[in-house]
Amino acid sequence: MSPIEVLGLPFQNPLLLAAGTAGFGQELDGVMDLDRLGGIVTKAVSRDPRAGNRAPRVAEFRGGMLNSVGLANPGLERARHDLIPWLSRRLRRAHTLVNVVGFSPEEYADVVSGLDGVPGLAGFELNLSCPNTSAGGIEFGADADCVRRIVGDCRRRTALPLLAKLSPVVPDIAGMAVVARDAGADGISVVNTMPGMIFDGATGPARVGNGYGGVSGPALLAVGVLAAARVVERTGGMPVIGVGGVRSATDVRQYLRVGASLVAIGTAALADPHLPERIVAELERGDG
Numbered sequence: 470m471s472p473i474e475v476l477g478l479p480f481q482n483p484l485l486l487a488a489g490t491a492g493f494g495q496e497l498d499g500v501m502d503l504d505r506l507g508g509i510v511t512k513a514v515s516r517d518p519r520a521g522n523r524a525p526r527v528a529e530f531r532g533g534m535l536n537s538v539g540l541a542n543p544g545l546e547r548a549r550h551d552l553i554p555w556l557s558r559r560l561r562r563a564h565t566l567v568n569v570v571g572f573s574p575e576e577y578a579d580v581v582s583g584l585d586g587v588p589g590l591a592g593f594e595l596n597l598s599c600p601n602t603s604a605g606g607i608e609f610g611a612d613a614d615c616v617r618r619i620v621g622d623c624r625r626r627t628a629l630p631l632l633a634k635l636s637p638v639v640p641d642i643a644g645m646a647v648v649a650r651d652a653g654a655d656g657i658s659v660v661n662t663m664p665g666m667i668f669d670g671a672t673g674p675a676r677v678g679n680g681y682g683g684v685s686g687p688a689l690l691a692v693g694v695l696a697a698a699r700v701v702e703r704t705g706g707m708p709v710i711g712v713g714g715v716r717s718a719t720d721v722r723q724y725l726r727v728g729a730s731l732v733a734i735g736t737a738a739l740a741d742p743h744l745p746e747r748i749v750a751e752l753e754r755g756d757g
């Protein structure tokens with residue numbers, strides 16, 4: 470497979486590890502060859518460390534997985550001085566993209582400023598599915614003004630590639646992608662998880678400690694492929710990272726077929742950390 474150029478960067482193949490499902494790569498070191506991938510999107514980084522939600526944080530069910538990790542992460546300082554430099558040093562060919570989260574528009578921009586210039590960091594992915602606690606908890610990505618402000622402020626803080634990641638439950642995902650593009654985003658990642666809730670049988674407790682969480686896995690493939698198709702079409706072909714439900718090279722090709730430039734795998738790689746390498750090998754052989 471010949472390298473592809475996306476966001477001004479050469480990617481040896483289109484497969485990335487999706488945000489939040491590979492941490493900062495350390496847990497996977499020695500388990501899989503991270504450098505076989507196109508890149509890794511890190512766990513979300515917020516300004517301050519976050520402990521996250523009560524356990525259990527993940528629950529499998531027919532059709533996928535529910536997670537309520539609650540954006541647990543070690544915060545900007547550790548990401549900047551330790552985790553991202555470690556990952557960037559480890560990778561020679563795969564790119565490091567950092568997923569950024571904020572609980573206010575200023576926080577996104579502060580995290581981007583704080584990480585800009587970390588050697589080896591290739592770009593930013595803004596997780597816009599975070600609830601805006603000062604506006605009743607509606608996620609930032611559902612409000613065009615918030616998207617415009619967050620993307621615009623982050624744009625002013627970095628010259629690196631900037632991606633906006635959107636949830637599949639916004640009413641007009643392609644329209645929101647256009648808002649992000651016009652505010653300065655270089656690309657769009659679709660999709661994040663969908664809100665969901667599941668109990669232990671008819672009378673048991675909620676399967677995740679927080680009561681509800683985000684649905685990922687197989688069922689998201691169809692949702693993500695449609696979102697990617699719509700965003701590619703409406704934005705006139707801007708770079709799109711397709712995410713959701715990928716389990717095989719064929720699934721990757723579904724995203725590529727509708728015009729996605731890169732494709733990320735999350736849940737399926739949590740279950741089988743060797744799967745991403747097998748998918749890369751299949752893509753290289755032209756299988757699937």
Ligand SMILES: Cc1cc2nc3c(=O)[nH]c(=O)nc-3n(C[C@H](O)[C@H](O)[C@H](O)COP(=O)(O)O)c2cc1C
Nearest residue numbers: 487488489513596660661685686713714734735736
């Ligand atoms: C355990 C877990 C943690 C996640 N954490 C993040 C995160 O920190 N930031 C983010 O933008 N998306 C996060 N996601 C969403 C994934 O990056 C991806 O968009 C979603 O899971 C759909 O892909 P999949 O079906 O291949 O898992 C997380 C997903 C899971 C399952």
